[in-house]
Amino acid sequence: MSIKSLAGAVLAGALLFSGLTTAVEARTLRYAIGHPPSSFVVDVTKQYAEQVETLSDGDLKVRVFPMSLLNFAETSGGVRDGMADIGFVLTSYFPSEYPHSNVAVEASMLVGLLGEKARGREGMIFMGALSEFTFFHCPECNQEFKKQNQVYTGSTGGTSYGLVCNEPVKSEADLNGMRLRVGASNWSRWAESVGASPVTMSANEMFEALSQGVVSCIVLASPEIHNFGLTDVVTDINMDVPGGPMPIAGTNINADTWKSLSPEQREVMLRAASVFSAGVPWIYHQHEDRILAEAEERGVGIHHAEPALIEKTRAFIEDDMQHIAEDYRSRYGVENGDKLIADFRKLLEKWTGLVQDVETEQDLADLYWDEIFSKVDVEKHGL
Template identity: 45%
Template sequence: MNRSLSTIAASLALLALAVALPAQARSISYATGYPPNSIGSDAAMKYASALEKISDGDLKAKVYSMSLLSFSEAAPGIRDGMADSGFVLFSYFPAEFPNTNLVSELTMLLELDDVEPSKAGLAYVGAMSEFIFKDCPECVQEFAAQNQVFTGASASAPYMLLCNDKVVSQSDVRGKRVRSAGAQWARWAEAVGATPVTISVSDAYEALNQGVLDCSISSSVDLDIFKLSEVVEHITPDVPGGVFGGTGVNNVNREVWQSLSEKQRKDLLYASAVLGAEISWDYQAGATKELDNAPDAGIEVHDADDSLRDATQAFIEKDAQTIADNYAKRHGIERSDEMVETFRGILSKWVDRVADVDNADDLAELYWDEIYSKVDVSSYGL
């Protein structure tokens, strides 16, 4: 009898101890090709902090900056479980993500909405995320085929001409060798009489310095990140426009996503909204700073003339249909026309929504309230 009471007492004591001990947090690895102390890496650290806070310590993120998966390894690495989640550049994987890449090429449509340049990338993040979550089951399916779940987007600041000659008119740009940052910008270069050159932004410095390039289509933040301020003498900010927005800011391994509780999935989505807002806001802030400081670095900033602006506007209108036709032909996307029109409407809506946002915290809340909080975590990605 005494032994029995002793056993019960011991069991009760162990139970009380177990109740008193906090539950161990689930740790999720996050891989990014950005190096430490860069905009992308710093935003990832803010994401990790937000995830722990939002989940009340139930979830944590371990950030691996340029150490676990490079940008070119991200999609297959997340698919195969080398990382639980990470930053994916869709343009690196055209065969795997054709529907998503279709929308990623539509960023120059921002110029037709007369968007405030400092808000262009912010609007695109909202539109891209909303479209994939709500209006593109094909996108969700192609992520699932790669054992991934999309949880949000990010975008750069607007792309412009960074040149070693003054380029403000169609006659100025004609014959210039221009680094294109994507297929849509290459088509723009050809449309205005320039010669598109495909090289990485990391190689643009030497190409501009040696005269292999006359201009690079880049964000002004690249003046700092890639030191282009040392080889660029002229900037034309208002052409060609558009942003780089083909990113999965936090794609999650599908098996990892399915292993989370519904609350954990919702918490992760909330933190992804923070991540997308932080990285996109910081890119814009950095780009604005570099453009403002350009004259002090001896760089002249010019406005494009009517001939180049009008040619750019005409190209953008025509290119939307070109994109739809290309993806229908090359990838067999049956809804390409419908997808373009649907996305255009969503993008215009987001241009209005972000117009008055003036900090990253409010931007994250806007993304959460309008998009991420409405995702049905009981079925999405399962």
């Protein structure tokens, strides 16, 4: 073989080896989410996966496992143990593991006190405030995630919760003695304050509970009627009370996975997380009115709370902030609950102003990136 032929063969081999190396370096991360495949949240999760692949130039990919790899109750432990690289973690399911985080999560009904400027933007406000709070104002929150072998990369969630029922609800008298499925302690306390009985169960059990009359209402955001296939069992809806969204640590990453990523790849994950954090509240707000209108067309009763019930709910929210601080101090040793709530309320006011000019999903994602996610130090966070 001539020198020229040998050189060509060496070059061809080098190019082949380079291609194989690139292929080996491309990595697929497993994402576990308890939502069913048809839900709006899974649609946003797929956008998140696309963002990761695009922003990393194909070096990273995300495979989404909706309601298959891990359910809601299993996700926190599954991410901790490496069964999934990324997970949709509902911290409210685990109060003892995430007590500082859940102080702010349980304060979600505060959005009901923000006034008309917040109406129709509650999810956008809350998820921006909670992400900023957790990244930069609550080191204890990040320590809690660290103890669970997870790295926090942002919060997300939908619109405010109301009453999705199989009988009408307008007044406190209607609620008296009712069994309500609740997904967090704040709504459980509200239920008790109006004479109802809270029932705790997984979101995956809601259809059967409502259809069989185990509960009369589910405290839920209206788009979840679609997400969890509840259309055929809902006969009455009242979205005026209790209020407040359900926030989730939507893209928590296994700590070992996070540490194995380069700083550039961690930035990719944060950029994609900012898109995910914006995408869920945005899509919920877009579908909220449509879901209710379609329900009304099917003959579902759309009810409004009597003024007395609204006022009682507002009074409950204020009183409950003190209860949250005291409860988490006595049960979980959170000594600074009052300060955490005070700091968080300031952020809610701040984000009420920040989202006023948001007109598109991209506007919200850019706002989250500029104000929050871009300021996270990938050389230190989670390490």
